[in-house]
């Protein structure tokens with residue numbers, strides 16, 4: 001199986017950060033406790049470094065998870081979206097909930113400082129050309145058509161059926177697909193991971209940006225590649241054991 005670095009390391013990298021983060025659990029103050037109490041810190045750089053950089057990278061890029069300094073990401077995801085995800089996390093993935101009301105350690109003010117800092121520092125005012133597909137899918141995707149979309153835009157790098165090619169690794173690996181949400185797959189298809197040479201929605205085939213529906217369809221196809229086990233409790237299909 002083609003297991004190239006970034007995706008194969010995704011799960012490992014994220015779980016390391018999650019473990020390390022436990023060192024800062026309540027009742028275990030960091031050795032270098034500052035003058036301010038932890039819930040009084042409102043400085044963006046400090047909050048970002050302590051809470052986000054481990055997964056999203058220093059300066060907003062280069063981590064295992066999406067670059068938060070992406071101009072495209074910040075153009076499609078509005079402030080309310082950033083705030084909701086930062087506060088509540090994404091259940092079933094490694095993205096933790098940070099708001100105290102959701103079991104995290106940050107106050108609402110600290111969440112505002114992080115979200116405001118991400119936007120003021122990293123979003124650009126210029127509008128993108130062409131206009132990117134919307135953050136939320138406007139219509140459900142069609143997985144069958146999604147396979148054709150995959151072959152048009154993605155297989156040149158990710159290989160036949162997404163199992164990895166000479167230019168990029170597998171994106172149908174269950175250890176990857178089980179750790180990310182469909183929204184995140186959509187986000188990645190639109191914004192790309194430029195720091196890893198993964199193109200955005202305009203860059204897969206030069207001069208041929210993906211349409212709104214093509215993005216939805218390819219995400220539906222990718223989502224359908226997840227192992228079916230957890231999807232339905234009364235599924236008739238045999239469990240299939242361990243692959």
Ligand code: HEC
Nearest residue numbers: 004006007153154157167168169171188196197198199204
């Ligand atoms: C020009 C080559 C290229 C094309 C075309 C391409 N990708 Fe990628 N993609 C990459 C590279 C490089 C990475 C980084 C990881 C790696 O090296 O495997 C990546 C990573 C990804 C990831 C994982 C991102 C993450 O960090 O979680 C997904 C999902 C993905 N691509 C989906 C797609 C889809 C869907 C398409 C077609 C719409 C596509 N890619 C087209 C090169 C490409």
Ligand code: HEC
Nearest residue numbers: 017051052055065085086090093094095180181183184187
């Ligand atoms: C332990 C690793 C980890 C940490 C720490 C972390 N994130 Fe995330 N983050 C992720 C992962 C993984 C995802 C993808 C979740 C998914 O699949 O939807 C994500 C997704 C996100 C998204 C949504 C991307 C989208 O698709 O719209 C935002 C916004 C975000 N993180 C912000 C933050 C901020 C702000 C912090 C710090 C306060 C932070 N994250 C800390 C791992 C992390």
